[in-house]
Amino acid sequence: MNLKELSHTLGLSQTTVSRALNGYPEVSEKTRLRIEQAARAHNYRPNTRAKSLATGRAMMIGHVIPMATKHEMVNPIFADFIAGAASTYSARGYEMMLSMVKDSDEMQTYRNLMARMSVDGVILHGPRMDDERIGLLEEIGMPFAVHGRASGHTSPYCWLDVNNKSAFKRATEFLLDLGHKRIALLNGIEGMDFAHRRRTGYGEALGARGIATDPAYMRSDEMTETFGYRSTQDMLAMKTPPTAYLVSSMICAIGVRRAIEDAGLVMGRDVSIVTHDDALSYLRNGDDVPIFTATRSSVRDAGERLADLLLDRIRDPLAPPRQVLLEAELMVGQSTGPAPNRA
Amino acid sequence: MNLKELSHTLGLSQTTVSRALNGYPEVSEKTRLRIEQAARAHNYRPNTRAKSLATGRAMMIGHVIPMATKHEMVNPIFADFIAGAASTYSARGYEMMLSMVKDSDEMQTYRNLMARMSVDGVILHGPRMDDERIGLLEEIGMPFAVHGRASGHTSPYCWLDVNNKSAFKRATEFLLDLGHKRIALLNGIEGMDFAHRRRTGYGEALGARGIATDPAYMRSDEMTETFGYRSTQDMLAMKTPPTAYLVSSMICAIGVRRAIEDAGLVMGRDVSIVTHDDALSYLRNGDDVPIFTATRSSVRDAGERLADLLLDRIRDPLAPPRQVLLEAELMVGQSTGPAPNRA
């Protein structure tokens, strides 16, 4: 059932039916009611593609996920972020389009999305320190919002980020206060903006207590369980192993814990762990008492809020782009304790 | 730059330009080359919505994810499955549309997708034993493919599933062979088809050795770390606790392990664990030697292959719907060992 048929059934013009269903005032309440009733009865829905073509709005937001290789890992926070964004879209009448592309194709993908007019805007994931994608999107005039920030980019744009620097500074201070001097940092991939900010916070906290950062205690990689396990195993084998680990994700922290326990040590007594917790739905950090002491910030909320920022921006393109900086909360759990005396 | 402008620039008709770019034979090689060159130079891409409207194909596949509450958990296998499907789509020129809806709205969502003609087909996630969605999709004529199966549905439809029954039967036999008699089952949510099949396999293996299933050793819930931890804690407190756990997901198994180690027991010596491993990219089950003994089947591959099935079905709607049953492989890791003697 399309508009032509529906209006024919009603003995009205397409104009009137369209106006009635879209809430325009030029149609009497009586006929509007009649039209709505008929539309319901025939389960009429306007064809999205025709509507988009006529209005010029796709009512669709693009998320493009670059993958280096076909079997590269999918970022585990991805699902929760997406879920958050999607719930905003559905609340505001938008749809989400997801593309996975080879990362060499990512720039071209944005150009395509723009030229083909298949989306009204995009969310930019995983910004690197000097991210060329932002400049591209500005150049081609594609509305966008960034999950995170790119330190290297100067002109104002729309973003939402956790205050990674302050979170990791605070976490490091917490460990220092417990007497830890050798604190390892298991960070995200080098080049990622968030990883850089976290390292800065860590470094500043150490520096303020007169402790120099030591590359031997620092690792950077994709945040998998295996990365946490391996790195910890390596460091435990040092003459002076760290007494505490500051970790970038729960999954990674699970690996750290496994290495610690494999070595016959007890988490929270022999070795402390603080991790960042994205509050993933399937990986709750305990219920009553947190398992890990953690800097916590819900990535699902981030998705919801960033999507809202983007839709606002699309609605009102001339308003100055908005930024949101979220503070992570430090939740003390069972994974931290005073530095062992013998250390 | 749209088709009208481009063809005007070239001094050709829209017909010819369109045909040239779509590879039709009615245009000379010389002009085709000229047209392609101009298209590239002006970065011309056909407007997707106009193209869809004209061809009647959306070149888009829908995935609808129902959520009971706003903050219900996102299934952790979701990201990897989606990544697999998306890579197939991008290889075959399709896009993916993702909607999250309240689960009370799911049926209506499918009707909408059909009436609005916004997708060419859908992937059905998480089928329950008697899943009403399949009947609906058949009724409204929406092409679909199911990730899993619905035992209650009789008419043939397109699906791809892991042989959950044989996998869990095999895993149970493996534990029985090691001398375990009290084997716990931590299963997925009641009502899910896969959970039912797994329980059947488990039950059959036990039955074949004359062991009756004991509800005290069986739990069913969302497969979170916490669920694994709690269930194991509970069971460890029994007079005769299980000596082995058969678990439905790695994340859940991590919780089981935590409970075991919190109780001062050693995994693989005091207590054995076998888990299903979806081969999630961020949660590798060790590299050389698997941490957990596991029934393994990549959910990312499943996504790729199921998407292929669906696209084939869309291309050739009259062909009989295809089904794929994948066998999981049993990988022996460090989490299993002979049943303790005292048991």
Place this chain on the structure above:
DNA sequence: ATCGATACCCAAAGCGCTTTGGATTATCAA
């Protein structure tokens, strides 16, 4: 020279919607 056949190209009609610019009728004050 004439007649197909072939190669190449085009005008115009959709696809299903929104929206502009009236047209028609009802309403009402003067």
Place this chain on the structure above:
DNA sequence: TTGATAATCCAAAGCGCTTTGGGTATCGAT
């Protein structure tokens, strides 16, 4: 009664593409 105003409704022109149903040259064969 009349002219102005407001209330309803409509025909038709897009949106940017594909595709139908020709049209015009060109060319070899008769």
